[in-house]
Amino acid sequence: MSTSVDKTRTRPRSNSAGAKLSRFMESPKIGWVAFAIALLMPFIIATPYALNVMTTAAIFVLLASGLNIVVGYCGLLDLGYIAFMAVGAYTAGIVAKSFQLPLLFTIPAVIVMTILAGLIIGAPTLRLRSDYLAIVTLGFGEITRITANNLSITGGPSGIFGIPGLLEIGGIDLQEPAIFYYVTVVVVALFVLAAARLGKSRLGRAWRFVREDEDAAEAMGIHTYKVKLMAYIFGAIWGGFGGILFAAHLTAVSPQSFVFLQSALVLMAVVLGGMGNMRGVVIGALVISLLPELLRDLSDYRYLAFGILLVVVMVFRPQGFWPARGFEPERPAPNEAATESEPAPPKEAIR
Amino acid sequence: MTQLLWDGLFVGSFYALIALGYSMVYGIIKLLNFAHGDIYMLGAFIGFAALTSFGGIPASLSIGALIVVMMLSMLLTGGAGVLIERLAYRPLRGAPRLAVLITAVGVSFSLEYGVAAIAGPNPRAFPVRLEGDVFDVLGARISLPQIILMLIAAALMVLLNFYIQKTSTGRAMRSISLDRNASLLMGINVNAVITRTFFIGSALAGAAGVMAGAYYGKIDFLMGFIIGLKAFTAAVIGGIGNIKGAMLGGLVLGLVEAFGSEWFGGQWRDVFAFGVLILFLTLRPTGILGERVTERV
Numbered sequence: 001m002s003t004s005v006d007k008t009r010t011r012p013r014s015n016s017a018g019a020k021l022s023r024f025m026e027s028p029k030i031g032w033v034a035f036a037i038a039l040l041m042p043f044i045i046a047t048p049y050a051l052n053v054m055t056t057a058a059i060f061v062l063l064a065s066g067l068n069i070v071v072g073y074c075g076l077l078d079l080g081y082i083a084f085m086a087v088g089a090y091t092a093g094i095v096a097k098s099f100q101l102p103l104l105f106t107i108p109a110v111i112v113m114t115i116l117a118g119l120i121i122g123a124p125t126l127r128l129r130s131d132y133l134a135i136v137t138l139g140f141g142e143i144t145r146i147t148a149n150n151l152s153i154t155g156g157p158s159g160i161f162g163i164p165g166l167l168e169i170g171g172i173d174l175q176e177p178a179i180f181y182y183v184t185v186v187v188v189a190l191f192v193l194a195a196a197r198l199g200k201s202r203l204g205r206a207w208r209f210v211r212e213d214e215d216a217a218e219a220m221g222i223h224t225y226k227v228k229l230m231a232y233i234f235g236a237i238w239g240g241f242g243g244i245l246f247a248a249h250l251t252a253v254s255p256q257s258f259v260f261l262q263s264a265l266v267l268m269a270v271v272l273g274g275m276g277n278m279r280g281v282v283i284g285a286l287v288i289s290l291l292p293e294l295l296r297d298l299s300d301y302r303y304l305a306f307g308i309l310l311v312v313v314m315v316f317r318p319q320g321f322w323p324a325r326g327f328e329p330e331r332p333a334p335n336e337a338a339t340e341s342e343p344a345p346p347k348e349a350i351r
Numbered sequence: 352m353t354q355l356l357w358d359g360l361f362v363g364s365f366y367a368l369i370a371l372g373y374s375m376v377y378g379i380i381k382l383l384n385f386a387h388g389d390i391y392m393l394g395a396f397i398g399f400a401a402l403t404s405f406g407g408i409p410a411s412l413s414i415g416a417l418i419v420v421m422m423l424s425m426l427l428t429g430g431a432g433v434l435i436e437r438l439a440y441r442p443l444r445g446a447p448r449l450a451v452l453i454t455a456v457g458v459s460f461s462l463e464y465g466v467a468a469i470a471g472p473n474p475r476a477f478p479v480r481l482e483g484d485v486f487d488v489l490g491a492r493i494s495l496p497q498i499i500l501m502l503i504a505a506a507l508m509v510l511l512n513f514y515i516q517k518t519s520t521g522r523a524m525r526s527i528s529l530d531r532n533a534s535l536l537m538g539i540n541v542n543a544v545i546t547r548t549f550f551i552g553s554a555l556a557g558a559a560g561v562m563a564g565a566y567y568g569k570i571d572f573l574m575g576f577i578i579g580l581k582a583f584t585a586a587v588i589g590g591i592g593n594i595k596g597a598m599l600g601g602l603v604l605g606l607v608e609a610f611g612s613e614w615f616g617g618q619w620r621d622v623f624a625f626g627v628l629i630l631f632l633t634l635r636p637t638g639i640l641g642e643r644v645t646e647r648v
Contacts, residue, residue, distance in 0.1 A: 071449070075447075075449050077449055077452045077453065077456075079456065120629075121629075124629055124632050124633035125629075125632055128632060128636050130448060130449070130452075131381075131383045131448065131452065132587075132632060132636070134383065134385075134452050135383060135385075135580070135583050136628065136629065136632065138385070138580060139580050139584075139625045139628060140625070142576070142577065142580065142621070143621065143622050143625045146618075146621055146622055147622060149618075150618045150619065150622075211449075260576065264456065264460055267453070267456065271453055275449075301464075301468055302464075303460065303463075303464035303467075304460075304461055304464040304465050304467075304468050306460060306464075307457050307458070307459070307460030307461030307462075307463075307464055308457070308461050309457070310453060310454065310456065310457025310460065311438075311439045311454050311457040311458055311461065314439075314443060314446075314450050314451075314453050314454040314457065315439065315442045315443060315454070318443075318446060318447075318450045
């Protein structure tokens with residue numbers, strides 16, 4: 001997934017079509033190709049419905065790339081990710097509406113609020129076993145929704161509506177669906193790129209180390225708590241920006257948009273796409289957000305299928321369909337005989 | 352005041368029943384079984400299906416019918432727990448923790464939307480309602496069904512405690528939670544014991560599900576979500592992995608909630624429980640009864 005690593009693993013390859021394809025998939029050009037496709041899409045189909053669906057999908061990609069920082073890079077399970085989007089959307093909505101500001105100017109407030117939310121949840125739990133983080137974030141997601149539902153500043157169950165647009169300059173309203181789509185695509189592309197770059201940075205390598213072996217990372221001098229908190233906060237900021245775009249897109253926010261189902265869908269995108277591989281995650285997000293539009297008839301069984309798919313992927317292909325490559329050796333095959341004879345990690349025996 | 356105490360203890364005994372399953376599974380294989388709350392939901396729906404298929408039940412027999420249905424539901428949810436362990440968790444034993452947690456979320460998701468696909472997404476009214484005489488004890492209004500349900504819950508917990516402390520399987524469970532490999536060397540059939548743990552934990556959650564259905568009168572496919580979270584909170588309060596701690600934690604959480612919602616308003620009930628969880632994780636992550644453990648490398 002990372003170009004620097006890809007170079008080290010170039011070995012003589014055959015020139016079959018498959019090899020060409022896989023080389024293309026690993027090349028840095030693919031990002032530009034995807035970006036170009038996203039920009040060209042409105043020329044192929046530009047009905048209001050299609051633009052709406054594509055904008056939503058782009059926002060979903062942003063969320064998935066943010067969650068990928070937390071789950072994919074750092075290996076922390078966040079089950080309430082949508083709460084950060086809620087915090088971002090509500091903060092943007094409230095600030096923009098009460099001061100009659102364009103949403104663009106709410107960015108500082110959103111960043112502050114999402115970092116705060118990330119600290120409140122992350123600071124106490126990241127010192128503990130990673131399981132605790134999972135369930136606390138699960139609770140946090142639900143609590144955020146309930147709080148938004150109960151407070152009057154957030155408009156209660158009906159939420160906030162009539163949120164001002166992103167910005168209006170020289171007669172160009174960014175709220176125009178086609179223009180808004182382009183704005184979203186550019187913003188999302190920048191964030192996806194930033195997340196991918198972060199993954200390759202010094203901090204990103206620390207995240208991977210923590211994911212692979214926290215104790216070894218600690219022994220090598222990585223401040224694991226700080227590093228994990230950073231991952232969590234970066235994830236929160238990505239979610240917050242998703243919230244701003246969401247608020248701008250719908251011009252309204254209500255608690256119903258932030259149920260656990262949404263968090264689970266984002267997680268699904270990350271897991272299916274391949275944890276830690278930004279390209280896989282982007283594709284996973286597109287599949288998860290566009291597939292339901294194509295399979296409207298099967299909506300009853302859709303989520304059941306998603307749940308079963310999660311289990312099946314974890315049992316048979318835990319690295320996802322397009323995993324990050326070149327970092328860790330393959331895991332031992334998850335079969336019973338191996339687990340019984342293999343020495344259990346001593347962590348298991350703490351009690 | 353006594354009313355609040357009583358309400359808290361009553362709701363707390365539900366939480367305790369579910370927290371037990373959480374805590375047992377966690378104690379033995381260090382797995383946070385997210386699907387546990389959904390097993391509770393499954394129990395309620397099995398009870399619902401059984402009672403509906405019986406047709407009309409005269410009010411005088413409702414308690415008896417309920418107990419029969421509860422037994423049935425316990426058996427089936429226990430079986431479901433075993434099946435889940437076999438299909439989803441066992442292949443991943445020894446896999447990285449993240450993979451196991453994600454699997455648990457997938458199982459929870461499948462259960463929720465599986466039930467929604469079969470029984471429909473709308474809330475169902477439970478066919479048997481527990482209505483009975485109301486006593487006045489020290490200023491608290493206590494109804495007969497409440498007493499019966501609490502007695503059932505208490506009996507189940509006493510039985511479980513006996514099972515874990517006195518039987519050989521119970522001893523095996525405790526030994527596995529201390530050191531799985533050493534237990535294996537000592538000739539304990541680890542897989543069989545883990546299966547049994549899942550059966551018992553899930554059966555207790557199923558019992559709680561039927562009881563909650565009969566008491567609140569309404570069930571829906573997402574009912575296990577919040578209660579699972581609260582049961583986890585209860586387990587953490589008591590000290591996760593600790594059986595007596597789970598019981599104590601359930602009661603404490605019930606009381607905290609009863610008083611909290613009295614003082615801050617009922618709509619904050621869930622927020623309050625969650626705040627307690629964060630507080631405990633910050634100040635005393637080992638819980639009330641949990642001993643301090645150091646994670647060894």
